[in-house]
Amino acid sequence: MKKVLVLKTKKVNPADSLVVELSKFCDKDFLIDFASLHQDIVFKFVNGAEIFVNGKNILEYDLVYFRSWFGHYKIATAVSKYLIDNGIPVIDSALQNISLGGVTKIYQFLVLVQNNFPVPKSYVLHRDNIKNFLDEAVDALGGYPLIIKKHDGHKGEGIHKVDSESEFYEILPNLEDNYYFLQEFIPNDFDYRVLIMGNKVVRLKKRIRPENSTDFRNNVALGAKVELEDPKKNETVSNLGLKASKLLQIDIAGVDIVISSKDNKLYIFEVNTNPSLNNDITQYKDLANYLKSVVNN
Numbered sequence: 001m002k003k004v005l006v007l008k009t010k011k012v013n014p015a016d017s018l019v020v021e022l023s024k025f026c027d028k029d030f031l032i033d034f035a036s037l038h039q040d041i042v043f044k045f046v047n048g049a050e051i052f053v054n055g056k057n058i059l060e061y062d063l064v065y066f067r068s069w070f071g072h073y074k075i076a077t078a079v080s081k082y083l084i085d086n087g088i089p090v091i092d093s094a095l096q097n098i099s100l101g102g103v104t105k106i107y108q109f110l111v112l113v114q115n116n117f118p119v120p121k122s123y124v125l126h127r128d129n130i131k132n133f134l135d136e137a138v139d140a141l142g143g144y145p146l147i148i149k150k151h152d153g154h155k156g157e158g159i160h161k162v163d164s165e166s167e168f169y170e171i172l173p174n175l176e177d178n179y180y181f182l183q184e185f186i187p188n189d190f191d192y193r194v195l196i197m198g199n200k201v202v203r204l205k206k207r208i209r210p211e212n213s214t215d216f217r218n219n220v221a222l223g224a225k226v227e228l229e230d231p232k233k234n235e236t237v238s239n240l241g242l243k244a245s246k247l248l249q250i251d252i253a254g255v256d257i258v259i260s261s262k263d264n265k266l267y268i269f270e271v272n273t274n275p276s277l278n279n280d281i282t283q284y285k286d287l288a289n290y291l292k293s294v295v296n297n
Helices: 017-023 071-085 094-095 103-113 129-142 167-175 235-247 281-295
Strands: 002-008 030-036 041-045 047-053 064-065 122-126 146-150 157-164 181-186 190-197 202-210 225-229 252-259 266-272
Touching: 002 017, 002 071, 002 146, 017 030, 041 071, 041 103, 041 129, 047 071, 047 103, 071 094, 071 103, 103 122, 103 235, 122 129, 129 181, 146 167, 157 167, 157 235, 181 225, 190 235, 190 281, 202 235, 202 281, 235 252, 235 266
Parallel strands: 002 030, 002 064
Antiparallel strands: 041 047, 041 122, 122 181, 146 157, 146 181, 190 202, 190 252, 202 225, 252 266
């Protein structure tokens, strides 16, 4: 039997003419399923990358038709890439020619996982699906505490550390974004921002939150202090950040990397395409020099 998945942006209505009419052509050799690109997709980044739709592995389909996706390209491009990389044809063809790795965090995460870069184990799903997958995710991610964060947040906003199921349900009604990351919690005392311009590490910043802070985030916007380190003296962190930016084809990037205080392993948290320069004249100079080098080449 050949199976086709039709992805619509809106919630699937069984009475919709598309569903009713196409379903008439299904038989024992040809099946069409319908799902919402907006709500029914779940990304699982645990021991590799998997995508599920309504609980079914999306690779079970022989063809996926993106009926509409322009308002949801952040999801569509990641799903499309995953399918194409696994030999599943997609319609429409425009999705095959779109590379938004430097724009969407979900796409970035998929590419990093596919290339065996160290990232926190994660689920990415619509807020309406979180309750349905909570028990599975908690188990797969190693239990509480967990991190829940907006898929497109910045400067530490929209990130919560959840220590229990009851605390999770206290936060849930306040989630207003569409898609969220559920991640394993990586304990740490600081993080690194690797600032890259044109395939070169121009700054390596160690960001340390205040000693008396009860927060778990190391963002400068939240009060963390910055110590500059020589990138050449910390090549492990610098090279990991540089490799990630090259993979994602981001010329100017701020790669956030932490060292787990539990096992000393490195993890990439995210790759920022619009890294803050914090009103630092030396970083503006770095940027000006890079722009000059490009325009004069």
